[in-house]
Amino acid sequence: MSPTPYRMNVLIVDDMPTNIKILGETLRKEYDISFARSGSKALEMVDDHCPDLILLDIMMPGIDGYEVLRRIKKSPDHAHIPVIFISARDDEKDETFGLELGAVDYITKPFRPAVVKARVRTHMELKMHRDRLNSLVHDRTRQLIHSDRLATLGTLSAAIAHEVKNPLHYVVGNAEMIMDDILGGNMVSIQQRAVNIVKGAQRINALTDRLKGYSKKRGKSNIETPLRDIIDDALEMLRYRLLKCGVEIRTAGVDKELTVFCDPHQISQVFVNLINNSTEVLTDGTGVIVIRAGKTEESAWVTLSDNGPGIPTDKIDTIFEPFFTEKADDKGTGLGLFITRHILSRHGREIHLTRSDASGSEFTFTLPLK
Ligand SMILES: Nc1ncnc2c1ncn2[C@@H]1O[C@H](COP(=O)(O)OP(=O)(O)O)[C@@H](O)[C@H]1O
Ligand SMILES: [Mg+2]
Structure with missing residues (x-):
C-alpha cells in the first residue's frame, strides 16, 4: 500500500460565512481546509496546527487582518507561513500596505475562484521549495559543524x-x-x-x-551554565597545545556567578575555534590571549583578544566565509569562524571582529542570560 500523500492545509479567515463557504469549495479538492471567523480564533488555530497557507480577510470586528499578520510575523515559529490577503479594499494604498506588512499576495473581492486557486497553488509550491531548501541547508550545516569538530580533533x-x-x-x-x-x-x-x-x-x-x-x-540543548565552566572545558581541550606554543591565557571578569543560557558544548566549541586560531598565529613564545567577560541587563558579553599580527584589512570581510583559510592544506578547513558565527546565530547572537591591527585581533560576541 502506498503511503497517503501529505495534503497541505489552508486556513481561511473571514467573518462572513458565505466567503468561507465559497473559498472552501474552491480549494477543498486540493487542500485540507480549516477556517476561523475572527482574528483571535485565527491566531489560536495558527498556534494549534500551523497551517501551510493562510487566506486572510482584512476588515473583521476585533483583531483585524493587519493585526493578525503583524502577530504572525512576530512569532519565529509562524513567521514563514505565507499569508494572502483577500479584501474588499481595492485601493492601491491598502494593497501596498498589506504587502509591506509581509503578505505574499493580495486578492481583491469579489474574487474569481480560478484566480484564487492559481495563486494559492503558486504560493504553496514556493513554500514547498522553500521548506525543502531550508531543510537541506539545516542538514548540510549540521554535517559541516560535525566535520569541523572532527577536523579540530584531528588538529x-x-x-x-x-x-x-x-x-x-x-x-x-x-x-x-x-x-x-x-x-x-x-x-x-x-x-x-x-x-x-x-x-x-x-x-x-x-x-x-x-x-x-x-x-x-547532538541536537541543541540550552541550559543555564557558568561561563567559567564553558571556558575551562575549552581550555582543558587545548591545554597541551597552549603549553607547547607557550601561549599564556589571561581572563578578566569571568566570575563564577556569571551564568549564561546556552548549549554549553557548542559555546565551548566557539572558544576552542577562536583560541585555536589565535594560537596558530602566536608562534614566538610571547603570545597572550585575553578573555574578558561581563554582562549588561539583557546579555553577557565576551571579548577574546590576542597579541598576534592581526588580520589584513582586505581579508576582514572574508574571514567568516565558509572555506576561507590562509593555512596550509592539512592545517585549515576555513570553517572555524563560519561555524562559530553559525553557532552564535542559533543562539540569536552575533560575533564581530572588533579590533585588528599590528598589535593583534579582538573578537566580541554576546550570549543570552536566560
Ligand atoms: N586571531 C587571528 N589572527 C589572525 N588571523 C586570524 C585569526 N583568526 C582567524 N584568522 C584568519 O581567518 C582565517 C579563517 O579562520 P577559520 O575560519 O577559523 O579557518 P581556519 O582556521 O581553518 O583557517 C584563518 O585562516 C586566518 O587567516
Ligand atoms: Mg580556525
Whole structure:
C-alpha cells in the first residue's frame, strides 16, 4: 500500500460565512481546509496546527487582518507561513500596505475562484521549495559543524596523544614500582602507589569522556551554565597545545556567578575555534590571549583578544566565509569562524571582529542570560 500523500492545509479567515463557504469549495479538492471567523480564533488555530497557507480577510470586528499578520510575523515559529490577503479594499494604498506588512499576495473581492486557486497553488509550491531548501541547508550545516569538530580533533590529535600518554606513563610507572614494593614487602608504599594508579586511570577516563563528548553529534540543548565552566572545558581541550606554543591565557571578569543560557558544548566549541586560531598565529613564545567577560541587563558579553599580527584589512570581510583559510592544506578547513558565527546565530547572537591591527585581533560576541 502506498503511503497517503501529505495534503497541505489552508486556513481561511473571514467573518462572513458565505466567503468561507465559497473559498472552501474552491480549494477543498486540493487542500485540507480549516477556517476561523475572527482574528483571535485565527491566531489560536495558527498556534494549534500551523497551517501551510493562510487566506486572510482584512476588515473583521476585533483583531483585524493587519493585526493578525503583524502577530504572525512576530512569532519565529509562524513567521514563514505565507499569508494572502483577500479584501474588499481595492485601493492601491491598502494593497501596498498589506504587502509591506509581509503578505505574499493580495486578492481583491469579489474574487474569481480560478484566480484564487492559481495563486494559492503558486504560493504553496514556493513554500514547498522553500521548506525543502531550508531543510537541506539545516542538514548540510549540521554535517559541516560535525566535520569541523572532527577536523579540530584531528588538529589536536598530537596534543591528545600526549595527554593520554602522560597519565598512562604514570600508571605504568606506579605499577612497576608496586612490583618492587611487593618483593620488599612495603605495604604502605604499595597502598600509595595503588591510589596513584587509580588517579592516573581516572584522568585518562575523564579525557576520553571529553573527547567522546566533543566528537558527538547532538541536537541543541540550552541550559543555564557558568561561563567559567564553558571556558575551562575549552581550555582543558587545548591545554597541551597552549603549553607547547607557550601561549599564556589571561581572563578578566569571568566570575563564577556569571551564568549564561546556552548549549554549553557548542559555546565551548566557539572558544576552542577562536583560541585555536589565535594560537596558530602566536608562534614566538610571547603570545597572550585575553578573555574578558561581563554582562549588561539583557546579555553577557565576551571579548577574546590576542597579541598576534592581526588580520589584513582586505581579508576582514572574508574571514567568516565558509572555506576561507590562509593555512596550509592539512592545517585549515576555513570553517572555524563560519561555524562559530553559525553557532552564535542559533543562539540569536552575533560575533564581530572588533579590533585588528599590528598589535593583534579582538573578537566580541554576546550570549543570552536566560
Ligand atoms: N586571531 C587571528 N589572527 C589572525 N588571523 C586570524 C585569526 N583568526 C582567524 N584568522 C584568519 O581567518 C582565517 C579563517 O579562520 P577559520 O575560519 O577559523 O579557518 P581556519 O582556521 O581553518 O583557517 C584563518 O585562516 C586566518 O587567516
Ligand atoms: Mg580556525
